[in-house]
Amino acid sequence: MHGEFKVPGGKLVVVDLAVTDGRISTFRLAGDFFLEPDDALAAIDEAVLGMSEQSAAAELAAAIRAALPDGAVLLGFTPESVATAIRRALGRAAAWRDFSWQLLHPAAFAPAFHLALDEVLTEAVAAGTRPPTMRLWEWDSPAVVLGSFQSVRNEVDLDAAARYGIDVVRRVSGGGAMFMEAGSVVTYSLYAPADLVRGMSFADSYAFLDDWVLQALRSLGIDAVYQPLNDIASSGGKIGGAAQKRLASGAVLHHVTMSYDMDGDKMVQVLRIGREKMSDKGTVSAAKRVDPLKRLSGLPRAAILQRMEQTFIELTGAVRGDLTEQELAAAEELTATKFRSAEWLYRVP
Incomplete structure (x- = not known):
């Protein structure tokens, strides 16, 4: 499943994922945003794995925020925008x-x-x-x-x-x-x-x-x-x-x-x-x-x-x-x- 969300005034957030037995089994975040440190990307991917496909956007955003390394800097996007892209992917949203x-x-x-x-x-x-x-x-x-x-x-x-x-x-x-x-x-x-x-x-x-x-x-x-x-x-x-x-x-x-x-x-x-x-x-x-x-x-x-x-x-x-x-x-x-x-x-x- 593929989902995209252009953050108003910000950057494009892109997610690709798969669901197995009702849970997210593979997940990859991409986009033209800025993120430091580099390993924060892997932390976000790992946080989403295993979550229910029924998870609300607020639950997804909370899990992503909790997984970010101390001092992580997100420019042009937020955990909420990643969660929105995930929900759009799961809901087969359109552009x-x-x-x-x-x-x-x-x-x-x-x-x-x-x-x-x-x-x-x-x-x-x-x-x-x-x-x-x-x-x-x-x-x-x-x-x-x-x-x-x-x-x-x-x-x-x-x-x-x-x-x-x-x-x-x-x-x-x-x-x-x-x-x-x-x-x-x-x-x-x-x-x-x-x-x-x-x-x-x-x-x-x-x-x-x-x-x-x-x-x-x-x-x-x-x-x-x-x-x-x-x-x-x-x-x-x-x-x-x-x-x-x-x-x-x-x-x-x-x-x-x-x-x-x-x-x-x-x-x-x-x-x-x-x-x-x-x-x-x-x-x-x-x-x-x-x-x-x-x-x-x-x-x-x-x-x-x-x-x-x-x-x-x-x-x-x-x-x-x-x-x-x-x-x-x-x-x-x-x-x-x-x-x-x-x-x-x-x-x-």
Whole structure:
């Protein structure tokens, strides 16, 4: 069995192994990482031998860490990344280019329609009626997008939202509220087979699925980094955040919103930023926490989107595509029956 894991911001970890009677009987670690002393490599190999093929990633990482010689130095990888590669090998996980990706960049839609499209396209990938897909969003009206489990009353000042004509909608994934205005954010969704993140924890999968966009932003001179659990950040603050939903039917929805040119004053009037939430950020100003891409790059939003498209195509081999009439119709129906309904929006009042 063969498994690979490219550490976000780090090196490639490669493992080859065999299993006999439910236990790892042969194991070899390789990669373009740095490791001192030399005999630490053999120590890692020896630590993995004999472990159950059912071992969780945390168990594998703990065994590897315990076996390392005193003073061992690992650069570009960690015991956790080796464990992820092992779990991917055991789970027969796939790589980006094992799939035929499609890239979508349709015209602007209403906020609730975007959220319905996310559900429709994820289900389509799970059913095999659509290839794995990356979709860039365009907005035609402002919105606050709540996480699946957030309280409307706790998160949004509805009077302020109404005053500014801001729609309030709820997505299917968890996480925090996002403040959106046309032309002010960069949003994308990935609709991926579960095999792409097989063997990864949620934390590892966030970093893995966002690594391509970090590469795109860095190529524009933006010092973008991944910040656990689900943020993309710079030295000046948060650029954006990710959210994820894994369907039982066998697909992963992963979507990200990054600030391009945020109106921070309006955002803090519409969103209720609680003191407890802000206390662990070291600042009392939500607006100052965000570092928009326009300030970081000086580029038009369209130029950033173009570089993102180019990078995704280069890394995955994606081809450009279009939404089908059936997908658009299904999203229209789901918008009306679910995402525009009071029952869905106020599932957590």
